[in-house]
């Protein structure tokens with residue numbers, strides 16, 4: 001089957017993973033800018049990272065016939081350093097102009113602190129000024145519910161942001177209903193140890209339907225699986241869902257959401 | 268009424284997922300036994316994470332609908348005020364019960 005992984009951190013994966021994606025039918029990926037597994041000490045480090053996301057990775061992917069898109073943003077995990085945040089924000093427009101940059105992301109909250117909120121506010125403002133799409137990272141574990149609510153309140157209080165152009169990612173059973181009710185897209189992440197399993201993801205599909213939902217691997221430098229979306233698609237199939245419904249969740253939906261940015265083209 | 272996709276019934280779901288979930292249950296039992304067996308078990312059992320875990324296990328047994336979301340809520344920070352700073356903080360998996 002053909003599938004799109006709308007959230008995968010290919011900078012942290014080997015070239016061999018690109019081959020695995022290609023032969024498995026994942027011919028389109030989108031990579032949000034995030035934490036690198038360590039705290040960076042200057043905006044220059046982000047400049048190099050954004051350069052990798054907009055130049056190196058699309059070229060590496062193209063060797064395997066994979067289309068690579070990205071999101072540019074200042075992640076919440078490094079946002080406590082407000083001075084550096086401001087420098088990174090100044091860099092972002094140049095990279096948002098790249099032909100494969102789809103919007104601002106993944107931005108959001110990590111521990112729900114004041115500086116994280118400030119950083120998010122500045123980036124929402126940038127998104128409004130540039131009419132960019134937005135990919136939201138929600139906090140993990142005990143901080144998710146509170147953070148998701150703070151983020152939604154911030155976005156909804158800005159009438160110039162259309163929730164249909166925002167995807168709130170890493171949603172889980174206790175946050176999905178509120179996200180959907182507010183008109184946002186939501187993302188489910190298949191992360192072996194700390195987030196959702198294929199079984200739980202398909203339970204969500206059965207409980208909430210297939211509308212405005214994207215499922216991703218978020219595969220990165222930690223314990224993760226770049227082929228997890230296909231394993232999840234298989235779980236949906238063995239429950240008896242139609243091939244058309246499976247294709248909707250794993251191909252049509254990410255294509256619909258991402259196509260709201262005219263630069264996006266599915267492979 | 269079953270949604271149109273559902274080609275299986277509950278008995279088939281039980282059949283399909285029983286063995287793997289039995290194994291998951293044994294992992295949990297073994298995790299709790301491990302805590303008991305190691306030195307300092309009393310301190311570990313008084314930890315906020317252990318308490319939240321026990322509350323979640325109670326919820327599992329309750330037979331109420333929507334257990335997954337309810338367990339997620341047990342582990343969540345219910346407050347609404349932002350933290351002053353996130354420096355040096357990490358997520359534990361359960362809420363410690365105080366505003367840091």
Ligand SMILES: [Zn+2]
Pocket residue numbers: 007009032034106218
């Ligand atoms: Zn990510």
